[in-house]
Amino acid sequence: MGLKILTEHINVPGIETLEVYRKHGGYRSVEKALKTMSPEEVVEEVKTSGLRGRGGAGFPTGMKWSFLAKPEGVPRYLVCNADESEPGTFKDRWFMQYNPHALIEGMITSSYALGANTSYIYIRGELMFVLRILEKAIAEAYAAGLLGKNILGSGYDLDLHVAPGGGAYICGEETALLESLEGKRGNPRNKPPFPAVKGLFASPTVVNNVETISSVPWIVNNGGAEYAKIGVGRSTGTKLISASGNINNPGVYEIELGVPVEEFIYSDQYLGGIWKGRELKAVVPGGSSVPILPKNLILKTAAGEDRLMTYESLSDGGFATGSMLGSGAFIVFDEEQCIVRNTWNYARFYHHESCGQCSPCREGTGWMEKVLHRIEYGHGHQQDIDLLVSVAKQIEGNTICPLGDAAAWPVAAAIRHFREEFEWHIKHPKEATAPGAVYRGKLDAVTA
């Protein structure tokens, strides 16, 4: 099943305690980094590893770290983004719940690399039970001298805090997260200035995903070059995939990047095929905000090559025929699922979660939701489809933060690939609104 970096020991009983975690090689990277490496050397290793942000954008982590401004006399901060709220994503919650020390180890090593003496884990408000697990683990680490003053006699100090949010999706956007962490209303900031220059408390700040930070210890232990050998091309390392939907084995999987999508869906060691032996209809490969792809395009690219679980392969063909790896939330739809209803459900989510700061997103998300609701419940008009496309286009790219894009993409993509299903809903409202009704026509996806 491939190499396990994050989840190797996750099934060991008692791994959430410091004692068992250390017995299985935990905190080796802290000792190695603090005693034998300079912060620059750690950053260099991460750069060599090709590790990319696991929260969704896929930005190279080493590059992000090297952008951090280092003015004299100003503190620097590392903030871990554990506000995982994208529909379909549950990897970070699961990982922190069962292996909290892995994240703390990553936080210590990464904070050392960035020269931060205070770091935060910003956790989603709904995950209070995980917060308690993390706080218990942090207390253990303090008691063992792995946090606090003069860690392991190296002279490096670090304080680690866990801060819960109020459970708002928007606070997963890094600048909204920083606002919320400062105790303000979680509205995204205008960029520039970027957090690397002016972030938390107006100081240089790096915000990284849980999975990104937890990958750092392995890179420090084994070297960045070793990490870069895993995976395909610029998609190096392993990735946690939260698989859900109509599949036989839903759950979190750690895969080496580069597994073919077809193998991932149908192989028994991964998702085990479609539930009840049904036909695959569509897949949202990276969380609700990325474009949905129909069966023919998720298994093969438009050029006819096998689609792989990598950043590049999933986005092959741009948004016309591709999608994104995103946060790795792999949502599978079988033939019994209604794309219109699903799109409406996503639109409803983004309408509910828009912060209301900038006008295109505040008004547009609500508008799209209302139109989709109308279509789903049999009151749509033929021109509504073009209206949706046009509204999505008016939002996309014109907002302060990426939430506007995230709301517009799934709607635009669903119409791009499943236009006939939308038309069927509008033309045959009676059949479409009957209980259990689903479009059975040919799914003629756009392939060019």
Next chain:
Amino acid sequence: MVKVTFDGIEVEVEEGTTILQAARKIGGKVVPPAMCYYGPLKGSGGKCRVCLVKVAQGSAKDPRPMPKLVASCITQVQDGMVVENTTNEDVLNARKGIVEMLLINHPLDCPVCDQAGECNLQDLSYEHGVSAQRFEEERRTFNKVDLGPYIQLHMTRCILCYRCVYTADQITEKRVHGVLGRGDAAEIGTYIENVIDNDFSGNVIDVCPVGALTDKTWRFKNRVWFTKPMDAHRDCPTCSGKVTLWTRGEEVLRVTARKDQYNEVEEFICNTCRFDKKEVSDWTIEGPRHIERGSVISANHYELPVVNVPIVPNLPTSTKKNLPQE
């Protein structure tokens, strides 16, 4: 000093200036509209997105264009930057889309709104909007709220520019109102019914770009275009006392701060001047005030559409409109 080219016009501005301020230095019709940005208020801007422009060349050093349209009110200029506003079709289309978004939940009750005639949203939709309406659903509505004896909040008209929040933050001692809720359910409010009560609270009325915050001593008294603006001053112990009186005959119907052509106040005034001094004898009248703002109170403003200004060279044909020949 840095050089910026804005719609083909070169202008020299100081470093750290925003694109919008550089455009205002040129003046005229090339200036992007602004609904949330307000010069005297720190931190305002970036929210309404109507001032989006295209940066066709980032700077002389790095001539790549910026990938997305940028909000001109908060983006700083770089040396050698080339900005397109009225000469770029994408910008005009995006702006049209945003005006539509601003209007879908706006009640369009201009005939009974006190702001009509000097409303930024009215001007904006006149210049950049489309006449057709694609929104069929019910509009969001709120009840009217009295914020103390002088101010009424009509949240239904609000476009959530946050200007009144910044005003209360920056020029009054204590802010009791803010934005509650999120998304299109966000509203300006005091959470628990509260009264905005301090000497400078009336300024939130002046900064409001629409008719969401109105002066209760002026509500339904008259229409702005029937009143005559006069510059006047008085010896006021709390503020500068420099105001504009809006009179009809001998009557002072309304007192506001003096605003420039972008609707930005020159000096904030106190509540005593604004609400209590409604007699001509309270004031020393300086003379009529020339209003340059684009609204019906400045006569003949709409003779030329924005895009036909001759100082803009090489206009794409798509942006040209046929003018009726005299």
